Amino acid sequence: MSAFISSTGVVALLLPSIIRLAAKARLAPSRLLLPLSISALIGGSSTLIGTPPNLLAAERLTLAGYQSFSFFSFTPISLAILMASLLVVIGLGKRLLPERQAVQKVQPVVTPIELFRLYHLPESLYRLRVDAQSPLVGKTLAESNLRERFDLNVLSAIHGHGRRTSVFNAAHRAEYLRPDAPIQAEDILIVQGKPESVSQAAAYWRLAIMANEPVVEQDVISNEVGIAEVMLRPRSSALDKTLTELNFGRTHRLTVLDIRRPGYEGTLDLKRTPLRFGDMLLVQGQWKDIFALKHKHRRDYIVMGEPEAAEFGAFQRAERAPIVLIVLAVMIAAIVINPDLLTLASLMAALAVVLTGCISMDEAYQSIDWKTLFLIAGMLPLSTALVKVGLVDSIATSLRTALSGLGIYAVIAGLFAITALFTQVLSNTVTTVLIAPIAIAAARDLGVAPQAFVMAVAIAASMAFATPIASPVNTLVMSPGNYKFSDYARIGVPLVLISMLITLIALPLLFPL
Template sequence: MSWQIWFVYGLVALAVLLFFSGRVRLDLTAALVIIALAVSGILTPAEAVSGFGNPLVMLIAGLFIVSEGLARTGVASAVGVKIAALGGRSERRLILLLMPVVAVLSAVMSSTGVVALFVPVVLTLAREAGLPPARLLMPLAIAALIGGMLTLIGTPPNLVVNRALIDAGRDGFAFFDFTLIGGCILLLAIGFLLTLGMRLLPQRTSAPSDDRHRRLHEFAEHYGIGDQLRSLRIQAESALVGKTVGEAAMRREHGLTVIALQRGRWLSSLNPVLVNTRLQADDVLIVVGRPETIATQTTDLRLSDQGFPHGLQRRYRESFGAAETLVVPGSPLVGKTLAQANLRARQRINVLAMRRADKPLEIDFQDTQLQSGDLLLVAGSWSDLERLTGPRTDMVLLQMPAELADRTWHANQAPWAVLITLLMLFAMATQVTSNLVAVMLAAFFMVVTRCVEMNEAYRSMNWQSLVLIAGMLPLADALAKTGGADQIVNGLSALFAGHGVYVILVGLFLLTSLLSQFISNTATTVLIAPIALNLALGLGYSPQAFMMTVAIAASTAFATPVASPVNILVLAPGQYRFSDFVKVGVPLQMLALAVTVLLVPLVFPLTRT
């Protein structure tokens, strides 16, 4: 073998070692691969950096924008609420719900697109359940990869082996020929992740800094108002109908602080309450007040107590929040009461509670004169709260809650986001255009319809993931260009020729699965499929069993983060290490191997031709 082949083999080994050690950033390792291939002369400089112009990199970049649009408009959160309603805070139940849904979707559309759609959903579910995202994102990726094993169009390797059979004059696969084997692997994978896999999934949180931020319910408990948030519907005969909020004097005369108003049923109908907001019948007021006061006023004012159901809590948190502020020395607020400060009119915020000397004030604090050092828990829309972050002379913003991550920035654009995403998935499923064109159009229209602002689109990019895949793609080109891939395949072909058919199936599976951990599963299938076909024909066996084995093995890209765009999409938000994929992925590969070798000969008899 030439030195170029040995050099590429050594580079692959070095990259794997660095990936596995976790001591060098993944994108830095990918950059090292690019430099080594260019400096060695194995690839030209243009070939070495060609990964950055690869359609796959552009496709993933576009999916980041689409995913951001779904998150910013609240669509992802809404889906998360539906699943959360069924799954609750149970990790096992959430995995049991997620994996079949994701697998079925991936059976008829791009697994990459499905994962891009569900990443923000899973992040929302993890926050709701109080789980590290790493506990749910890897099962998401695994389900999407297995989904490709369920139908003929589930993943490109299935189409590659099908075309190879047809070109050889053999019968191709039917649409559901993959379903039995893929379905069994899916069931075993779910069972594995619900049992032994629970111990192998990392407990790592996605953002250690989150621990510094209280959640809204913690703020409420800290200020002693944990049971005081309610929603009250104004009945038609209520005396409040037709009055403005200022005229109603809810806080002064009735002891209730109105912090938001829901008019209609859509998320965008949940609005801040201003002094001149005129109240109507069937308006729902989000109020803070003592339970006994609420009970009295619902009767006196003809209000219907709606409680504060989970769905409304979620919608409220997406548009509104609370923050902790400090009255600074020399503030113009010092010496004034809250009524005199009139923060609702001046700042569009409401003071929910107050602490002095690290104790919540139990009395009606509206007429209490403010002092420097007082802590105020204020509520308002996220945009109004964020205005408190600038230089100020009256108060200092101390903490925003962790729920700021749930904020819906462009709720009015949610229908556009849904339509754009559905059209993208339809185009990808029906192949009316290429996946790249479908995704780029979707990303473009997400920006045009203002589901995502341009600066948000740029920030949505996970540059580490993009550099990683762009750096590893040329390595596959180097293996092919130097003949290294052919050397591996030909050597193993000679090795398998003298053994029984089951040994050959195991060998084909392991070879295909191993290569698919480091290069595109499509490229792997293109390399291995002709060898598998020739082996079957040379040994006198019908080739369908051999080709099915190759196709299934190519989709078992579970064991490395670079094995598939699906894994790359969950890598950063899950804060995964290379070893995390190995721990979970290798046992799953062995399960898939056992199922394939046992079932393939039954479904596709190894009859000699």
């Protein structure tokens, strides 16, 4: 799957199933989740479109005037690395992979209703009835200051005549409730907060606490609103900032109901706690805003799984799945026949899925990772500038001088090692953009074709196994697997070395030197 779609998306989608599988097999999730992330990273390196480093490597060859890679040029090496990695995991997995249960028991489900129960939301949700004499009658939600003054989140309202309206609103069919919507007598507000805060708000506004009527899932979850788990990415701009500093609610139109931190079992202050790498946020709001967080802000947050799909049938266009497969097959065939058609084929495929109704224009727009595009757009000129001023040639000459006495393979091994080292701490996109020109210059100095050198850089850039911050894929499995930093290095470093060995053996067979 990761050969054709985002490896992060693949892991987020498969994570609940793998956790469920571990539970049924009575295995610690830590035995399966790292192999999942490693497989996704290797799979992404197996095709031209599987990962940005492959596309960038091919583009650098084209810009330098050399023959570029075909769609499946990467596949033989990636498959060999995948098979070797599977053998290592099967043979040495008990030694290299920790057997560690999650700090908090991992549930093999991530549907909204399961999350509702997993986070014990019924214990922190209350019904408040607005009496006719309450000063709150006629005021809007914004004027009530229930959140600002009493730290309460208003999740839904049931009007006096019995119609349930979710905050964001509606009788069993939630719609957005505007902050300027007036509160009426006999309305029932469903709020989330600490007991003392609820009591203070009830006393101040003369509200009756309906302790005998428990809140149910349908009060906060429907086809239009719901809850989802969100994880911070390792390089998220939200790190070390509080939700208040981020103005999270106004920015994303979502309410954070809880924060869970690996290794910490207490209750975190939602307003004053600086967010850390690995924190899990439980958010509630309209599905369209959750989707926006998932697509428009993907560089900062990862929405776990497809929580809305299992419960509410988000895949309402499943009958168009064959169309998507046909479009994908035609696109791949066009690229295989003529690699120069990559841009045109990709653009036409995107246009086809929109015109056939597989996705809407808004969904297509939201699926674009604009930050990655701007990153690449900014880094490519920088890379070209490094070439123009001679810095790339100087580095390549130094590398050749240091290693050429050991042969061409030593230079390729050096490039692989440098790239693999950088990609553990830097974006693989940045790493490829910076090192691919050096690989081309080194090959030119040695008087050989550069394809093997650039291929080594592209493959190495995807071997981000050794740290949890090397890739969002690694970040995704850290909390559910309760992994430590050293767990990644224990299995990741040997696999990187094995990957380098396989690459050095395979390159001469694919690109004679």
